[in-house]
Amino acid sequence: MTETVSQAPNSDAPKTAQDLFRFLDDLGISHSTKSHPPVFTVSESESLRDEIPGGHTKNLFVKDKKDRFFVLTVEERASVDLKSVHKVIGASSRVSFGSPEKMLDYLGVIPGSVTVFGALNDTGNNVTFVLDEDLMSHEIINGHPLSNDATTSIGRNDLIRFLKATGHEPLVLKVTG
Template sequence: MPKTEAELYAFLADLGISVSTVRHPPLFTVADSQALRGEIPGGHTKNLFLKDKKDNFFLVTVGEEAVVDLKQIHHLIGAAGRVSFGKPEMLMELLGVIPGAVTVFGLINDTAGRVKVVLDQELMSHDVINGHPLTNEATTTIAAADLVRFVEATGHDAVILKVSLS
């Protein structure tokens, strides 16, 4: 059973990480997000749930405006050949979220450590990062350093690489 938004906040609180959350209508795309979220400072995320031909899974988190070359990214992230988008069933199984709500916070549900996370270097240059708290009906703001602490606390390596072309 995937963790709830409340369980995510409790996990963050247990780590001593404070976040702020803004509620809004469901957001499914970056365009929706830009139109409906209001003024929330910091880096806003776009998340790519990818898999390679050997069923290795990757969560690549970049800035909302970032351009990513999906034909070449496998060289950067250590995938076995070209990548494609992971199926919604695997997204739910591994990260506990639905398409449109993909988020780095979903790593709390990947207790087996099957997903390799890659945080874009440009995104991580922001003081604060914004992502969905397991639902696309809210945006949670977290300090960039605390995001790295969260990722590591879920048992994942916080790999920071330049994956965006912008």
Template structure:
């Protein structure tokens, strides 16, 4: 059973990580989030849940307006051949989230470490990173150093790569 948003926040608190969470109506696209976000400082994310031909999964987290060449991203992230988007049932099974709520915080649910986390280096130019807390009705702000600490605590050593163009 995947962790709930409340359990995610408890996990972060247990690590001594302070976050701020802003509630809002459900957001399913970057465009919707840009229109309703208001003044939440920091880098805002979009996430690509990808699968390669050997069924290896990747979560690529980028700035919301970053451009990515999906035909060649496999060379950058170390995938076996071209990638495709992972199916919703695998997204739920591995990260405990649904399409429209994909988030780097989903790594808290990948206890078997089947997903490789890729952070675009441009995103980490921001001191604060914003992502959904396992659902798309809120945005959680976390300091980048704490995001990296969170990922390490979940057993995921992220690849920090230049993914965006």
């Protein structure tokens, strides 16, 4: 006789915005979220600037030759030199963009929705999160809550607390030019 163990349905399913909000609430972290039409580029999201104060983010999901993955979170208009950023973030080689499959596996998001809040889905600690120093000069940081049809605002210190609570020690480095 064999015994089967049943797993909860969708136990490996990516966490949702509601899961994120519950996690933040459980940590006592203040946050606010504004829904909007899906945005895929910085240009599309600029119309929200008057409605949502704070530093707005651009997130790059990159990897090095040893398959170490990073999320670089920078101000939306900042530029990152992908030819030299590896020296700053401690990558083993020049970085390239990570695949959509790894993005979904590790962060639980699809292209156009990369976010620092994806740390909630990276339970295997496969990704290093890098916050740009210039972005961290803002009191409030804004990012997608695991989908690109809303923007969640959180205090910069609370963002670091959130990352640590997910098991990630964020790096705050100057990665923009």
